[in-house]
Amino acid sequence: MDTKQDILDLTPDELREALAAMGEKSFRAKQIMEWIYKKHERDFAAMTNLAAGLREKLEAGFCVGTGSVETSSRSDDGRTVKCLFRLADGESVEAVSMYIESRHTVCLSSQVGCSMGCTFCATGGMGIVRDLTVGEMLLQFIELSRREGPISRVVFMGMGEPLMNLENVLGAVDALTDGARFAMGCRRITISTCGVIEGIRQLIRRKVPVRLAISLNSPFQKGREALMPICKDNQLKDLIDICDEYTEQTSRRVTLEYVLLKGVNSSPRHAEATARIARGLDAKVNVIEYNPVDGSTFASPTSTETRIFRETLESLNVFATVRYRRGRDIDAGCGQLATKHGKA
Numbered sequence: 001m002d003t004k005q006d007i008l009d010l011t012p013d014e015l016r017e018a019l020a021a022m023g024e025k026s027f028r029a030k031q032i033m034e035w036i037y038k039k040h041e042r043d044f045a046a047m048t049n050l051a052a053g054l055r056e057k058l059e060a061g062f063c064v065g066t067g068s069v070e071t072s073s074r075s076d077d078g079r080t081v082k083c084l085f086r087l088a089d090g091e092s093v094e095a096v097s098m099y100i101e102s103r104h105t106v107c108l109s110s111q112v113g114c115s116m117g118c119t120f121c122a123t124g125g126m127g128i129v130r131d132l133t134v135g136e137m138l139l140q141f142i143e144l145s146r147r148e149g150p151i152s153r154v155v156f157m158g159m160g161e162p163l164m165n166l167e168n169v170l171g172a173v174d175a176l177t178d179g180a181r182f183a184m185g186c187r188r189i190t191i192s193t194c195g196v197i198e199g200i201r202q203l204i205r206r207k208v209p210v211r212l213a214i215s216l217n218s219p220f221q222k223g224r225e226a227l228m229p230i231c232k233d234n235q236l237k238d239l240i241d242i243c244d245e246y247t248e249q250t251s252r253r254v255t256l257e258y259v260l261l262k263g264v265n266s267s268p269r270h271a272e273a274t275a276r277i278a279r280g281l282d283a284k285v286n287v288i289e290y291n292p293v294d295g296s297t298f299a300s301p302t303s304t305e306t307r308i309f310r311e312t313l314e315s316l317n318v319f320a321t322v323r324y325r326r327g328r329d330i331d332a333g334c335g336q337l338a339t340k341h342g343k344a
């Protein structure tokens, strides 16, 4: 296991302090950050405006990201790429790059596995292994950008429940939005949650300026519990209340994500009740066609089911989009990310 300090885990102040402890001037921190965060360089030897002695010291004690891309697969249409990252302790996570028209969106993982146990999700079937560090999340961003080009949007919607690893996810958001580091606009970042109410409360209290997406998946308490066990402790009524508060306090509307499962949550009754919730929250609904995973009893909706669900929402004055099965051929679709737990 790598015992070097991951620079991606350090704030700019911490990097300056580390350099000062090595007898280096603070302007070196700016140079190093430009290489890492603007040029996405991970190799100290390539940082040619640093003195050779400093490069050697950095090489001896630090690294830029503790892990690497072990495998990657590209969808048939070439627009979706899934990368498997091998981490320093041998664990692995996946992250996905998607081009939607000219927009490059990356879907980052926040945990190895997930404790939420959503029944339709491959990651949920793994259980939780551990949280990712700030650096491990930023590593996914850097590698996907190096391979696939400049990134326009980030969604924390990969493996893991971001609000169960809140401090590190917020550390990554800080780095992504910091002008001296990745300098992304806050509104280009979305945190997606299956409905962890305490986590949403923290986002409100700490005024985290990113977008929030809620996996609704059923407009009924019992239906949500059947799909997402966490909902037993996070009642739908309380979730709606906290989303209302979020919109009021932040002036930002939430997005409701809805994984459409054939014959389970796709009836007109579900669409009508979803529309009532969306209208109450002034939220838009993003309908996601279920991507099958091995051993699952759920099935993808037919195109007619999807169309009727969307049309019902729209007829009730709710703005709805449909996310089709992007990257399904490489298991990079929503709910399909999972790695075999076990060290390399």
Ligand code: SF4
Pocket (backbone or CB within 6 Å): 114, 115, 116, 117, 118, 121, 122, 123, 124, 125, 158, 159, 160, 161, 194, 335
């Ligand atoms: S859907 Fe999200 S929250 Fe639910 S088990 Fe999968 S990764 Fe975890």
